[in-house]
Each structure stands twice: as C-alpha cells, then as structure tokens.
Amino acid sequence: MNTELVNVADIFGENVFNETVMQERLPKKIYKNLKKTIEEGKELDLETADVIAHEMKEWAIEKGATHYTHWFQPLTGVTAEKHDSFISAPLPSGKVLMSFSGKELIKGEPDASSFPSGGLRATFEARGYTAWDCTSPAFVRKDAAGATLCIPTAFCSYKGEALDQKTPLLRSMEAVGAQSLRLLRLFGNTTSKKVTPSVGPEQEYFLVDAEKFKQRKDLIYTGRTLFGAMPPKGQELDDHYFGTIRQRIASFMKDVNEELWKVGVSSKTQHNEVAPAQHELAPIYAEANIAVDHNQLIMQTLKRVASQHGMKCLLHEKPFAGVNGSGKHNNWSLTTDDGINMLEPGKTPHENTQFLLVLTCILKAVNKHADLLRESAADPGNDHRLGANEAPPAIISVFLGEQLEDVLEQLISTGEATHSLKGGTLETGVKTLPDLAKDATDRNRTSPFAFTGNKFEFRMVGSRDSVAAPNVVLNTIVAEAFADVCNILEKADDFDKAVHDLIKEYAIENQRIVFNGDGYSEAWVEEAARRGLPNIRSMVEAIPAMTTEKAVNLFERFNVFTKAELESRAEIQYESYAKAINIEARTMIDMTSKQIIPAIMGYTKTLADTVISVKTAGADASVQSELLAEVSALLVETRNALNVLIQVTEEAAAKEEGAVQANYYYTDVVPAMESLRAPVDKLEMIVDKDVWPMPSYGDLIFEV
Known part of the structure; x- marks a missing residue:
C-alpha cells in the first residue's frame, strides 16, 4: 500500500498548462491575446498560436511528453485521441528536432467516417477537423504509454456539422450566457461582462475484484450482470452507506485523487454509496465545458487506477439487479465573471425580484421541454435504473422546497409574496452539542x-454518460426562457409592473411541474398523469423528443443544433440502443449455451446418480427426486426461453435499422431476455455453488 504523504497544494495542477504556467512562459502580448480569445471569443491569429504551441511543447517535454494528441469527445460515449510525436524530419546529421506549430495546435484532421455521424458523413467522406478549445486547459497525462500532451478539442465535419459533445455544449454556453446578460442589464447590472453555466457532476461507481470480473462474460462484454440471484444480504441494513472505507478501497481512492489533482481536477468528496461495493466521487464546480472534460478524466482515471489495484471499475447504471444502480448528479447554476450566482435566493427570496424571475423562467423552460430533458438522460442502462427506489422516476418534476414553494403559492393565490419561511434552529436535545442553524427547506x-x-x-x-448532453439542453431551454422574457421586458413601459406580472403568470402556468413529495410513490405516477406530465419510461420512447418541431425551433434559434444535426443524433441514439441490446442478447445466448446449460446438465446427472444410489441402498430418495425434478423443469424452461431469445434476436437483426429496429429490440428482445433470466436465477439458488459456472453476486459485491 502506498502510504507516502502528499501535499495537495504542491501537486495540484502540476501537469496542467494553466493560467499560472501561461503567465510564466508566454510573452505578455501573447498571453494578453490568448486571454482575450478565452474571455471574449476573439479569433486566435496564427502568429500567436505558434508562440503558444512552442511554449506548450517545451513545457510538455519538460514533463516527459514525447507525443501530443487532440483529445475529443465523439458520439461514441467515450473520448478519442490520435497520438503524434513531437519529432520532425531527421536532420542530415541523423538527429531530429522536436517541433510543434500553431497550426498543429489549433487544428487536427482525424478520420471522420469511422465515428458515429447518423448519416451526416458517408463512408467515403472521411475528412473531419478537431479544433482547439482554448477555454479548457491542455494537460499532460502520464500512463503506461509515457507522458502525452492532451489538447481538449471540438470535433466537426468537413462541412462544419458537430460530430461531438463539446461543440454543441460551447454553442449552448454562449447562448445562455448572452441571454443571461440581457436579463441582468434589465435589472441595472452594468458591471458583469460574462455569464457562464457552472457544473459539478457527482460520479457514482462500483468496484469489483478483477479476477472475478474476468470470470463473468456479461461484465466483460456489457458492463452489467445479465444473470444473478441476490445474496442473503444486500443493502437492507444501509450499513455500507457512508461506512468506514475499507483499506483496499482507501488505497485506490488515494491514488485516484492524486492522479486527478495533478491534472487539475478538484476531486473533493469521496464516500461509500448505498449498495455494497458502490462508491462516489464529487468534484468542486467548474465552468460547464471544463466540468465535462474533467468528468471524462474522472471516469478514465477510475478505470485505470482500479486495474492497477487488481479491481475493475463498473460505470454501468445498473450492474447488479436488486441493488442500487449508479447515477451522476448534475449540479447546475449560472455565475457571472464577478461572482454573482443568478440562482442565489438570498435571505428573503420573496423580495428578490430578479431571482424570482430567473426561477419562474426555469420552471417554464423545464415544463415546456420536459421531454428533451428526459431524453438527455436516455441510455440503455438508465432504463433499468430510473423509476426504481434508488433513482428519480422517469417523470420530470421540479422540487423547490418548503420556502420557495410557499413563496410561489403566495404569488399564485394573491399575486404578492410578502414573506419567506425561515430556517430556525435545530435543537439536538443534548446540552454539550451546539444548536444548529437550520436551512429553510x-x-x-x-x-x-x-x-x-x-x-x-x-x-x-x-x-457512464457524458454530462454534455443534459447541460446542452439545460443551457438552451433556459436561454429560450430568458430571451422570451427579455423580449417582453425590453419593450415594457412600466418595467416593475411587467416583471411582477410575468413572475405571477409563469408561476401559475407552470405550477404543474412543481412537486415536493415522494417521487417514488405510485400515487405520484397517478398524480403526474392527472397533471399531464409525460412519463417516458424508456430510451426508445425518449428519442423522438429530439426531432419534434418544438425542439428543432429551439436549437436552431440559438444555433446550437441544425435540424440535420438533431436528426443525425436521433439516428445515432436508435443505433446505439439496438447495438447495446443486441450485444446483451447475444451474450446471454452465449453464456446460457456454453456455460449455464452444460453446468446444469452435469448437475442433473449427479442428482440422478444420487437418486439411483440412494434407492439401491433401500433408503428414501424423495428429497433427491424432488430436487432433480425441480432442476430438470427449470432446465427445460431455460432451454425454451433460450430458443425464443435466439429467434427474436435474429428477427431484430433483420429489421430496418433506426427507430423500427430499436423499438423491436425494446418490445420483443428485452422481454425475451428477462424471460431467460428468470429460470436461470432460480437455478443459481438451487445448484451447488461449486457447480455454478461464474462468481455470484455475493462474490462480486462483498469480496472486493
């Protein structure tokens, strides 16, 4: 175990080409030009880029880097990179120079035909470009390949269509920033120059032993267990949540933190989550695009360091049935360059007119575009997680808490908010403990x-999803709500009255989206239906929200997506779903045919031999006979369910690609998978553990 003491302040950001490094290494004029590009979105000239590239290369080489890569986020769900060394053509002497130009820094040219494009790119149309995102610092990553200079970039096609997660995110940030600034100006703010969405994504994950992982084809191929009976103990006692972190896990967390701190990721919080073998890591807030980059780094680092510790990190939303799955809580706010949080209600929210307008605009945005927000979290794994007693339901609603709900009710009922509920004091009843100031909600x-x-x-x-998609939606729908309200207020003769009327109007019109109760209850499902809120239960049912006329108008209005880009992303989503379920179905077929059925057949032979031996000895063999009959019946059920799954999987593969095929996988293949799992999980509870061909849930989640 590595117990070496580390000074966080000394190592934090040591492998990042951050502002401190740039100030030290860049000429003042060059640094000033770069800052102007970052802060004002000005174009970077090639002469400035050449100087930056040279200094970045020198710094990276000092860190041990031999290669650089444009690090981008295509629509595969993971990051991509192509490595080039710094060496130039050999000199006559046989030596080489190390070079890196401004052109190489600003633009790369990876093959665009092999990444998902949803029809935007044909196979023969290979040209695509990566463009340096100078708002997200470059960094040196050290791993088994040595040290590599990673340059965060956007990825676009030859015709300019976004083929990645970052490009639309940056577009949406500009949109919400511009409309937020309009709103602030109406309230007399003349000092703030920029508004940026800030994001803090919490990351949940599971850790399992690597050797046990290798014995499970389902974990290897799909990231989740396709079979598995619950052990005698699960998470019922809640004893794992916030429990003492085991030494093996603590050692892993220590190394993860150090790796993240070195590349500037502000890893802050770590703890055991509810399910056995489940944990969480949370960073400090950052600007949205940097937070998205950092979250990708977090996921990659968790996986890499887990392998170094003889473990595997599972990022699937539901790796184990019957225990909590994993999510990613996306904490979102709007912050000005001079430190104003537009979502800060203050001590008396009822008097904070600007906040109330921002709040009701967000209610309007979420109410109008609940389907888009739901789609932004659509994933095959999330279909298993959402709606269970561990995660939010698939119904979008907004929780405001007692204080803000009370203010809203005052506005709706009387048109005026005259007071705000106070938090009061929390009395512990123990004299030696201090009384605590209690939050108002x-x-x-x-x-x-x-x-x-x-x-x-x-x-x-x-x-396991990028947080880019939900933040693109959040930024754009709020930008729309702000733009609409600014269009009205900028023409108003009486600003104060117009603001007052809009706050009341939005509060009344969008009150259906507000719900402070138990989102897990069946009563809420019924109440949501009465309110007319959409209940989108699956990924395939969520995808159409991307291409509605409402969505196209929204995204084209703020130049975040074109209609073609939206249609391409919908096509990619359908294709991703179909491929994911196809892999799961084929894995189930493989495991059942080659591992489970042969193991059960061997076990039934052992039972049959036992029955004959006991009867021959003249003893009562009724228990053995009953067990043999039960196992045999379940084996028949398993074989029949396997045949059905084979048939529907073949039929699904023959369907027209896109929505038709994805829907068939959802309506026919998924139920067939569930029908096969049921008898297999029953067999696991009966069959001798030594015979069962793979590690059990108990082996995986309790023996880490």
Whole structure:
C-alpha cells in the first residue's frame, strides 16, 4: 500500500498548462491575446498560436511528453485521441528536432467516417477537423504509454456539422450566457461582462475484484450482470452507506485523487454509496465545458487506477439487479465573471425580484421541454435504473422546497409574496452539542430536478454518460426562457409592473411541474398523469423528443443544433440502443449455451446418480427426486426461453435499422431476455455453488 504523504497544494495542477504556467512562459502580448480569445471569443491569429504551441511543447517535454494528441469527445460515449510525436524530419546529421506549430495546435484532421455521424458523413467522406478549445486547459497525462500532451478539442465535419459533445455544449454556453446578460442589464447590472453555466457532476461507481470480473462474460462484454440471484444480504441494513472505507478501497481512492489533482481536477468528496461495493466521487464546480472534460478524466482515471489495484471499475447504471444502480448528479447554476450566482435566493427570496424571475423562467423552460430533458438522460442502462427506489422516476418534476414553494403559492393565490419561511434552529436535545442553524427547506432525493439552495441538481443522468448532453439542453431551454422574457421586458413601459406580472403568470402556468413529495410513490405516477406530465419510461420512447418541431425551433434559434444535426443524433441514439441490446442478447445466448446449460446438465446427472444410489441402498430418495425434478423443469424452461431469445434476436437483426429496429429490440428482445433470466436465477439458488459456472453476486459485491 502506498502510504507516502502528499501535499495537495504542491501537486495540484502540476501537469496542467494553466493560467499560472501561461503567465510564466508566454510573452505578455501573447498571453494578453490568448486571454482575450478565452474571455471574449476573439479569433486566435496564427502568429500567436505558434508562440503558444512552442511554449506548450517545451513545457510538455519538460514533463516527459514525447507525443501530443487532440483529445475529443465523439458520439461514441467515450473520448478519442490520435497520438503524434513531437519529432520532425531527421536532420542530415541523423538527429531530429522536436517541433510543434500553431497550426498543429489549433487544428487536427482525424478520420471522420469511422465515428458515429447518423448519416451526416458517408463512408467515403472521411475528412473531419478537431479544433482547439482554448477555454479548457491542455494537460499532460502520464500512463503506461509515457507522458502525452492532451489538447481538449471540438470535433466537426468537413462541412462544419458537430460530430461531438463539446461543440454543441460551447454553442449552448454562449447562448445562455448572452441571454443571461440581457436579463441582468434589465435589472441595472452594468458591471458583469460574462455569464457562464457552472457544473459539478457527482460520479457514482462500483468496484469489483478483477479476477472475478474476468470470470463473468456479461461484465466483460456489457458492463452489467445479465444473470444473478441476490445474496442473503444486500443493502437492507444501509450499513455500507457512508461506512468506514475499507483499506483496499482507501488505497485506490488515494491514488485516484492524486492522479486527478495533478491534472487539475478538484476531486473533493469521496464516500461509500448505498449498495455494497458502490462508491462516489464529487468534484468542486467548474465552468460547464471544463466540468465535462474533467468528468471524462474522472471516469478514465477510475478505470485505470482500479486495474492497477487488481479491481475493475463498473460505470454501468445498473450492474447488479436488486441493488442500487449508479447515477451522476448534475449540479447546475449560472455565475457571472464577478461572482454573482443568478440562482442565489438570498435571505428573503420573496423580495428578490430578479431571482424570482430567473426561477419562474426555469420552471417554464423545464415544463415546456420536459421531454428533451428526459431524453438527455436516455441510455440503455438508465432504463433499468430510473423509476426504481434508488433513482428519480422517469417523470420530470421540479422540487423547490418548503420556502420557495410557499413563496410561489403566495404569488399564485394573491399575486404578492410578502414573506419567506425561515430556517430556525435545530435543537439536538443534548446540552454539550451546539444548536444548529437550520436551512429553510429540506432536500428531496426522489426528485429528478431539485433546487438545492443556490443551484439545480439534475439527478437523472446515467453514471457512464457524458454530462454534455443534459447541460446542452439545460443551457438552451433556459436561454429560450430568458430571451422570451427579455423580449417582453425590453419593450415594457412600466418595467416593475411587467416583471411582477410575468413572475405571477409563469408561476401559475407552470405550477404543474412543481412537486415536493415522494417521487417514488405510485400515487405520484397517478398524480403526474392527472397533471399531464409525460412519463417516458424508456430510451426508445425518449428519442423522438429530439426531432419534434418544438425542439428543432429551439436549437436552431440559438444555433446550437441544425435540424440535420438533431436528426443525425436521433439516428445515432436508435443505433446505439439496438447495438447495446443486441450485444446483451447475444451474450446471454452465449453464456446460457456454453456455460449455464452444460453446468446444469452435469448437475442433473449427479442428482440422478444420487437418486439411483440412494434407492439401491433401500433408503428414501424423495428429497433427491424432488430436487432433480425441480432442476430438470427449470432446465427445460431455460432451454425454451433460450430458443425464443435466439429467434427474436435474429428477427431484430433483420429489421430496418433506426427507430423500427430499436423499438423491436425494446418490445420483443428485452422481454425475451428477462424471460431467460428468470429460470436461470432460480437455478443459481438451487445448484451447488461449486457447480455454478461464474462468481455470484455475493462474490462480486462483498469480496472486493
């Protein structure tokens, strides 16, 4: 175990080409030009880029780097990179120079035909470009390949269409920033120059032993267990949640933190989560695009360091049936360059007119585009997680808490808000403990979109997904609500009256989206239906929201997506779902045919031999006979269910690609998979453990 003491302040950001490094290494004029590009979106000239590239290369080489890569986020769900060394053509002497130009820094040219494009790119149309995102610092990553200079980039096609997660995110940030600034100016703010969405994505994950992982084909191929009976103990006692972190896990967490700190990721919180073998890591807030980059780094680092510790990190939303799955809580707020949080209600929210307008605009945005917000968290794994007693339901609602709900009710009923509920004092009843100042509202972990003091927490995002998509939607729908309200207020003769009227109007029109109760209850499902809120239960049912006329108008209005880009992303989503379920079905077929059925057949022979031996000895063999009959019956059920799954999987593969095929996988293949799992899980509870061909749930989640 590595117990070497580390000074966090000394190592934090040591492998990042951050502002401190740039100030030290760049000429003042060059640094000033770069800052102007970052802060004002000005274009970077090639001469400035050449100087930056040279200094970045020199710095990276000092860190041990031999290669550089444009690090981008295509629509595969993971990051991509192509490595080039710094060496140039050999000199006559046989030596080489190390070079890196401004052109190489600003632009790369990876093959665009082999990444998902949803029809935007044909196979023969290979040209694509990566463009340096100078707002997200370059960093040196050290791993088995040595040290590599990673340059965060956007990825676009030859015709300019976004083929990645970052490009639309940057577009949406510009949109919400511009409309937020319009709103602030109306309230007399003349000092703030920029508004940026800030994001803090919490990351949940499971750790299992690597050797046991290798014995499970389902974990290897799909990231989740396709079979598995619950052990005698699960998470019923809640003893794992916030429990003492075991030494093996603590050692892993220590190394993860150090690796993240070195590349500038502010890993802050770590703890055991509810399910056995489940844990969580949370960073400090960052600007949205940097937070997205950092979350990708977090996921990659968790996987890499887990392998170094003889473990595997599972980021699937539901790796084990019957225990909590993993999500990613996306904490979102809007912050000015001079430190104003637009979602800060203050001590008397009822008097904070600007906050109330921002709040009701967000209610309007979420109410109008609940389907889009739900789609932004759509993932095959999330279909298993959302709606269970561990994650938000698939119904979008907004939790405001007692204080803000009371203010809203005052506005709706009387048109005026005259007071705000106070937090009061929490008395512990123990003389030696201090009385604590109590918040004015409780929290609600069952809400998918909850106000938590000075931010909104979108809790639906899947644990392995990029947080780019939900933030693109959040930024754009709020930009629309702000733009609409600014269009009205900028023409108003009486500003104060117009603001007052809009706050009341939005509060009344969008009150259906507000729900402070138990989102897990069946009563809420019924109540949501009465309110007319959409209940989108699956990924394939969520995808159409991307291409509605409402969605196209929204995204084209703010130049975040074109209609073609939206249609391509919908096509990619359908294809991703179909491929994911196809792999799961084929894995189930493989495991059942080659591992499970042969093991059960061997076990039935042992039982049959035992029955004959006991009867021959003249003893009562009724127990053995009953067990043999039960196992044989389940084996027949298993074989029949396997035949059905083979048939429907073949039929699914023959369907027309896109929505038709994805829907068939959902309506026919998924139920067939569930029908096969049922008898197999029953068999696992009966068959001798030594005979069962793979590690059990108990082996995986309790023996880490």
